[in-house]
Amino acid sequence: MENSISHTEHRDDTASKMGMWLFIFTELLLFGGLFIVYAVYRSIYPDDFHIAANQLNTFIGTINTVILLVSSMTVAMSVTALRTGNKSLTLKLLATTIFLAFLFLVNKYFEWGLKIEHHIYPGSELMLTLKRGELLFFGLYYFMTALHALHIIVGMIILLVIYFKIKSGRVTKDDNVLLENGGLYWHLVDLIWIFLFPLLYLIT
Amino acid sequence: MEQEHQHITSYRTYATVLAVLLFLTALTVYVTWFDFEALTIVVAMSIACVKVIIVISYFMHVKHDKLVFKLMIGMVFLLILVIFLILFSDYLFR
Amino acid sequence: MDISAIDNSFLKHGTKYKGILGWLMSTDHKRIGLMYMYAIMIFFVVGGLLGGLMRLELFRPGQDYITAQTYNAVFTVHGVIMIFLVVIPGLAAVFGNILMPIMIGARDVAFPKLNLFSFYIYVLGAILAIASQFLGKGAPDTGWTFYAPYSTDTNTNVVAAVLAAFVLGFSSILTGLNFIVTIHRMRAPGMTWFKMPLFPWSLYATAWIQLLATPIVGITLLMIIAERWFKIGFFDPNLGGDPILFQHLFWIYSHPAVYVMILPAMGVITEIIPTFSQKRIFGYKAIVFSSVAIAAVGYLVWGHHMYTAGMSTTARWFFSLLTFIVAVPSAIKVFNWISTMYKGSINLQPPFYFTMAFVFNFMIGGLTGLVLGSLATDIHVHDTAFVVAHFHYIIFGGMGFAFLAAIHYWFPKIYGRMYNNKLANISCAFIFGGFTLLYFPQFIIGMQGMPRRYFDYLPQYEWAQVFSFFGAIVLAVGVIIMLFNLIKSARKGAIAGPNPWNGKTLEWTIASPPTVENFEEIPVITEGPYEYK
Incomplete structure (x- = not known):
């Protein structure tokens, strides 16, 4: 440790990564709270949940799962590409990831649009006539997927920032912890979806 | 460092x-x-x-990370599990 | 002694900017800690005045000064300010920020910019909390717990208050995150986990609770907002929701939050007692493990706030058992403190008096907690003034007194000057006396059935309310004397020197006040933190 002053300048990648992981924990607990609510109401209204879940489009859900898994792989590969010094491949892989994230949101848009066309959205007249468990299921469906979509958007912005930082050479082969952390955040979005997908689409 | x-x-x-x-x-x-x-x-x-x-x-890549990361992640998932168990000691026995 | 230490210190030198910007934009952990301290002191006075207003209304039975609705709003904002703005950030954000990096031999926290960021999130939350009082259709009247379904139905401005709590929670999370990484990565060479002083240890345990419990209340508060705006019905029985689930989710955070308040307080006490006994702490490892055990088990006892809410009997047994278990590590700490004093060379100074008051109050608060933790007695005293007295004994008598002890202990380190000892002792006597007079009678009338959160009461409780009122006045006088003493001494007090108490932890090895960099050279640690000869 040098004697000069500047306590902000020394770099500790493990610390940055640990910080990112701790942040991921808070996100997991945030969604954990929602999963608790889901589990409780599912245990109270099992039949209503089945009926309501039947109305979700499993096909779109599955497509979105595949999209997220592939994007997870591309972002993981981009770290490898950067560490082996292949900058142009890194950028391509990141661009692919961001594109896939966008595709996910487009799918989500159509899925939500379809539901809203059928007058199933929070606060609609039809919703209030549904059975209590169905109402709660759709409430949870919108709340959980909306919060998840918000994380996708945040993740896209983070990856976009990192993309330009790599392009301008501020994130490099030897100083790549930012990309790694961005990747970790993106995997978190994937992790949550891995649980959301069967709980919302597959319990019929 | x-x-x-x-x-x-x-x-x-x-x-x-x-x-x-x-x-x-x-x-x-x-x-x-x-x-x-x-x-x-x-x-x-x-x-x-x-x-x-x-x-x-x-x-x-936690597989290749330091032990401390594995312990932390394990602890968090264990905690979520325990919260579920305790919470359902209420809902399953009402 | 000369004044050069103060001129060279962080108080006079910013990191990047000069003047007021040097404070507002500073990433120096000591400056951020001090900004927290000033903010917290202001909110403490505001919250205290609101408490005084309630005592004034309760002075006589019947409606005297404020209406029932105003009374509801007052206890809500008193709770929100005191809990979210004062005691939760209290010790961790103030003394944790100022001293924890020094005590582990670091120049700053791991993420200094994030540290400043969390201060501004705190400010944003504070602004929201204040705005909630004046915007919309009237001040929130739900109590600081925001219990559903009332909080989703009432027309008052609950959303802003809930949002404030959410934002403040985020600030708390980031502080916790910063501390965990700092303690993991930035300990001085040679400082193994078990050579670390006990205040950082308690902050470490606290930080994990902040990190892992706060998100749950965050999402719960968001659900309240969603329910108000979109009629989703998460907690509305009319729409199939379960209001008890709200209580579960709320207390999953808010009970651990009590440990966020009290654990650093225990840490402070654990620093002060060896210094003023000039003796090594008794049972270092027992204290470490009890901190960790309190954090771990304390996370799982949330249900003891809900015995009468309609939980299953199985759950109530479970929570009662866990509550009794969490009392064990707390008691271990008290035994350790007392054993440390045994045969020590006790040095009776103001921080030590505050510490004694803490131990005394904490024992009363803790033991009455067991009355509330056991199923049968809780039914009797649930939602009475007994509960109010219990948690004020823990939060004010415990955490509050530890905060005052910490100020008096580290004041010479932070400002490089010494306060008037005699005045400090007098203020301690007033605060302790006033506190006891204020809250002890509430135990008694609580047992007799005085409900909490009522603005009116039967004449038979009047004697206690009168006692409490005068207690509040004595307490206020004590606080005024203390603030006068501290504010005056911060500018004009005698120069203190680097180690006025003959302490052994690292902060006493450097100049008072510390320089911007804390250490000229990072020390190498070879022995434990409390090696008194």
Whole structure:
């Protein structure tokens, strides 16, 4: 440790990564709270949940799962590409990831649009006539997927920032912890979806 | 401060991991066509857990990280599990 | 002694900017800690005045000065300010920020910019909390717990208050995150986990609770907002929701939050007692493990706030058992403190008096907690003034007194000057006396059935309310004397020197006040933190 002053300048990648992981924990607990609510109401209204879940489009859900898994792989590969010094491949892989994230949101848009066309959205007249468990299921469906979509958007912005930082050479082969952390955040979005997908689409 | 040794995972490994994850996704969709009654949720959640473990160990490369990361992650998932158990000591026995 | 130490210190030198910007934009952990301290002191006075207003209304039975609705709003904002703005950030954000990096031999926290960021999130939350009082259709009247379904139905401005709590929670999370990484990565060479002083240890345990419990209340508060705006019905029985689930989710955070308050307080006490006994702490490892055990088990006892809410009997047994278990590590700490004093060379100074008051109050608060933790007695005293007295004994008598002890202990380190000892002792006597007079009678009338959160009461409780009122006045006088003493001494007090108490932890080895960099050279640690000869 040098004697000069500047306590902000020394770099500790493990610390940055640990910080990112701790942040991921808070996100997991945030969604954990929602999963608790889901589990409780599912245990109270099992039949209503089945009926309501039947109305979700499993096909779109599955497509979105595949999209997220592939994007997870591309972002993981981009770290490898950067560490082996292949900058142009890194950028391509990141661009692919961001594109896939966008595709996910487009799918989500159509899925939500379809539901809203059928007058199933929070606060609609039809919703209030549904059975209590169905109402709660759709409430949870919108709340959980909306919060998840918000994380996708945040993740896209983070990856976009990192993309330009790599392009301008501020994130490099030897100083790549930012990309790694961005990747970790993106995997978190994937992790949550891995649980959301069967709980919302597959319990019929 | 020492810079940690960086483990570089090969593209091939990532591709293999993706293939496994896609297979598990297909499996979890496939099994819901059968009705295992109460077991459906158990099967679906078990597959999801396997997927999560794979994502954490390979994509998030915890497999090659320091022990302290593994301990922290384990602790957090254990905590969530315990919260569920305690909470359901209320809802299952009302 | 000369004044050069103060001129060279962080108080006079910013990191990047000069003047007021040097404070507002500073990433120096000591400056951020001090900004928290000033903000917290202001909110403490505001919250205290609101408490005084309630005592004034309760002075006589019947409606005297404020209406029932105003009374509801007053206890809500008193709770929100005191809990979210004062005691939760209290010790961790103030003394944790100022001293924890020094005590582990670091120049700053791991993420200094994030540290400043969390201060501004705190400010934003504070602004929201204040705005909630004046915007919309009237001040929130739900109590600081925001219990559903009332909080989703009432027309008052609940959303802003809930949002404030959410934002403040986020600030708390980021502080916790910063501390965990700092303690993991930035300990001085040679400082193994078990050579670390006990205040950082308690902050470490606290930080994990902040990190892992706060998100749950965050999502719960968001659900309240969603329910108000979109009629989703998460907690509305008319729409199929379960209001008890709200209580579960709320207390999953808010009970651990009590440990966020009290654990650093225990840490402070654990620093002060060896210094003023000039003796090594008794049972270092027992204290470490009890901190960790309190954090771990304390996370799982949330249900003891809900015995009468309609939980299953199984759950109530479970929570009662866990509550009794969490009392064990707390008691271990008290035994350790007392054993440390045994045969020590006790040095009776103001911080030590505050510490004694803490131990005394904490024992009363803790033991009455067991009355509330056991199923049968809780039914009797649930939602009475007994509960109010219990948690004020823990939060004010415990955490509050530890905060005052910490100020008096580290004041010479932070400002490089010494306060008037005699005045400090007098203020301690007033605060302790006033506190006891204020809250002890509430135990008694609580047992007799005086409900909490009522603005009116039967004449038979009047004697206690009168006692409490005068207690509040004595307490206020004590606080005024203390603030006068501290504010005056911060500018004009005698120069203190680097180590006025003959302490052994690292902060006493450097100049008072510390320089911007804390250490000229990072020390190498070879022995434990409390090696008194």
